[in-house]
Amino acid sequence: MPQSKTIDYQNVNLKGTIQVPGDKSISHRSIMFGAIAKGTTTVSGFLLGEDCLSTIDCFRKLGVKIEVDGTNVTIQSAGIEAWEEPKEILYTGNSGTTTRLMLGILSGTSLHTVMTGDASIGKRPMRRVADPLRLMGAKISGRADGQYTPLAIQGTTLKAIDYTMPVASAQVKSAILFAGLRAQGTTIVREQEVSRDHTERMLKQFGGSITVDGGVVSIEGGQQLTGTHVNVPGDISSAAFFLVAGAIVPNSEITLENVGVNPTRSGIIDVFENMGAQLSVHIDDENAHEPTATLKIQTSQLKATTIEGDMIPRLIDEIPILALLATQAEGKTVIRNAEELKVKETDRITAVVTELKKLGAKIEATDDGMIIEGPTKLHGGSLKSYGDHRIGMMAAVAGLITDSPVELDDADCIAVSYPSFFEHVNELIHK
Ligand code: S3P
Secondary structure (H helix, E strand, O other): OOOOEEEOOOOOEEEEEEOOOEOHHHHHHHHHHHHHOEEEEEEEOOOOOHHHHHHHHHHHHOOOEEEEEOOEEEEEEEOHHHOOOOOOOEEOOOOHHHHHHHHHHHHOOOOEEEEEOOOOHHHOOOHHHHHHHHHOOOEEEEHHHHOEEEEEEEOOOOEOOEEEOOOOOHHHHHHHHHHHHHOEOEEEEEOOOOOOOHHHHHHHHOOOOEEEEOOEEEEEOOOOOEOOEEEOOEOHHHHHHHHHHHHHOOOOEEEEEEEEOOOOOOHHHHHHHHOOOEEEEEEEEOOOOOOEEEEEEEOOOOEOOEEOHHHHHHOHHHHHHHHHHHOOOEEEEEEOOOHHHHHOOOOHHHHHHHHHHHOOOEEEEEOOEEEEEEOOOOOOEEEOOOOOHHHHHHHHHHOOOOOOOEEEOOOHHHHHOOOOHHHHHHHHEEO
16 A cells, blocks of 8 residues: 655755755666676666666566666676576566667567556557557567557567657657667657657767767667666756755755756756746766756746747656646746646646645646646645656645645655655755
8 A cells, every 4th residue: 555645844944955866767778778788887876766676677587687786786798689588577667668668679689578567557658669669570469459568579670660750759769779779770760859868878888879960860770789887867857856846945945966967858947047946057067978967946936937849858757846836936837738748657737737726726737738827825735646756746845835734645656766755855854
């Protein structure tokens, strides 16, 4: 049974410095590339969230040696040809990234595998990945013609494709690129709106070659990758909860160190600027494989904004917490072109609107986003996380500004991406 939690933090201020845990997207990919590459890969700053542990578990079942020592991980692999056919089902838990990227990786092996995840994964669309992979020759079967887990994959020889993405999705793009690495010929992926590019960046770190020209990514099949060291920066999607908390909780000042600010992920910084937030950004090393920065946020007078178009993929996971921010901004904030929210860990348009309304927010759902009017004083209430870590953290941050406690039905799900979330809240709280 999931644990409920009372968020009872009235009249607090937030002050101090924290380092948010490692980036979830980059942590997953470090294990995947480490398992594909020949030799030893070392990872520092790895996220010990449940999603990334699911990825480790899947690769261990494929015979890859992975040792975890705190946030340091060592992967030893003799390359993809040395993987063993797993005797057990690969369990991907709550992780869409694990499920979708593994589909791309496993399609080009010589192995038969079966993958399944939790109830949320069982409702998320997989044909967006299975369809382009089938064009490459992949043999994938599952419920509703491969739309839903459990999925069975019979690895086979793949051929390259030239694919135009119908939705902005780094998971779809990455699955095709991983398959392209094993395919005959040059695979091309064309994006209308650029999604996060961690796969492209990390491939180069492992000695691979890939060309990126605007929204066109090309990868040659048959490349051999070599183990390396990966340094995982802090996750901007986790930092987002404290950026918003710092901006809306009175008399606060929070410094977040070592936050990844890859331009394909840093849309929230642009939105903070548009809303007039007191955010300072100090870039540590722009030329790192993944650039990082120190972010400092202070309580801010906020004005409403519009979030739309090619900004959406750059902050898709931050929309729940940005909706809470907008309840405290002067005017009408419009979020549009974000229909992808409906197929995340839960339908995040419905979840955000339903839960924030319970606290008195003026928020309405639209077909592709939401409209929020502010500023509104929020009151306490009983909220649901829908088993979605980012909805759970949104509810907890809301509880920092409500006039009475917020009761959250399931706070355990937060461990999917941020196991130390409440420890960090408690570290920053001053009365
Ligand atoms: C991710 C891509 C995004 C994001 C998810 C992680 C990734 O999903 O929402 O949390 O690591 O590639 P989509 O590819 O569905 O947009």
